[in-house]
Amino acid sequence: MSLAKPAMRGLLAKRLRFHLPIAFGLSLVAAAAFKFAVTEPRKQAYADFYKHYDSTKEFNAMREAGVFESVRPTGK
Amino acid sequence: SGSISSDCLWSFSSTASVAARSYSHGKQETDEEFDARWVTYFSKPDIDAWELRKGMNTLIGYDLVPEPKILEAALRACRRLNDLASAIRILEAVKDKAGPHKEIYPYVLQELRPALNELGIPTPEELDIDKA
Numbered sequence: 001m002s003l004a005k006p007a008m009r010g011l012l013a014k015r016l017r018f019h020l021p022i023a024f025g026l027s028l029v030a031a032a033a034f035k036f037a038v039t040e041p042r043k044q045a046y047a048d049f050y051k052h053y054d055s056t057k058e059f060n061a062m063r064e065a066g067v068f069e070s071v072r073p074t075g076k
Numbered sequence: 077s078g079s080i081s082s083d084c085l086w087s088f089s090s091t092a093s094v095a096a097r098s099y100s101h102g103k104q105e106t107d108e109e110f111d112a113r114w115v116t117y118f119s120k121p122d123i124d125a126w127e128l129r130k131g132m133n134t135l136i137g138y139d140l141v142p143e144p145k146i147l148e149a150a151l152r153a154c155r156r157l158n159d160l161a162s163a164i165r166i167l168e169a170v171k172d173k174a175g176p177h178k179e180i181y182p183y184v185l186q187e188l189r190p191a192l193n194e195l196g197i198p199t200p201e202e203l204d205i206d207k208a
Contacts, residue, residue, distance in 0.1 A: 002186060004183075006177065006179045006180050007177075008141040008142075008143065008180060009107065009139070009140040011139065011140070013139055
């Protein structure tokens with residue numbers, strides 16, 4: 001019982017035609033997932049932090065804590 | 077041809093099953109013309125060792141498993157060159173080219189069996205050198 005002739009040409013092309021769109025799609029999905037799971041929450045966290053940030057108040061708190069060399073704590 | 081249908085994507089030499097050069101002009105060679113050209117190449121009576129190696133390496137670079145008739149011409153060239161090692165290596169290369177398509181190598185051996193017997197070429201399996 002002899003074997004039938006299988007396909008012998010273009011096997012890589014066939015494989016790429018199948019897998020490259022999937023690879024491309026999965027890469028896009030991975031990038032989108034990272035953007036929405038990491039980048040956007042991070043940006044939002046910064047935005048939320050700075051929305052009501054009072055830099056003068058924070059500066060004075062740091063000044064009183066004595067971490068600066070350029071200005072001394074008030075008083076004394 | 078699927079979702080990627082640009083011709084240029086498929087004509088770099090490593091995946092070209094027909095064009096050895098990536099011209100988009102000129103008549104496309106048919107599979108039969110390709111096969112005939114390679115049978116002629118290996119059938120040269122005074123082919124030398126370099127031409128055998130060059131031919132095989134070029135052929136292996138294409139996105140295809142060579143037709144049995146091309147391989148038979150190559151094996152006969154090995155016979156003319158008294159090069160049994162290359163003959164067996166050609167069989168190993170065919171198996172490797174088939175990759176995951178396990179039905180190709182047995183088919184090729186089936187088609188080559190008369191020539192293998194005539195030329196006295198053992199297969200890697202018969203020599204037990206096919207496994208690591």
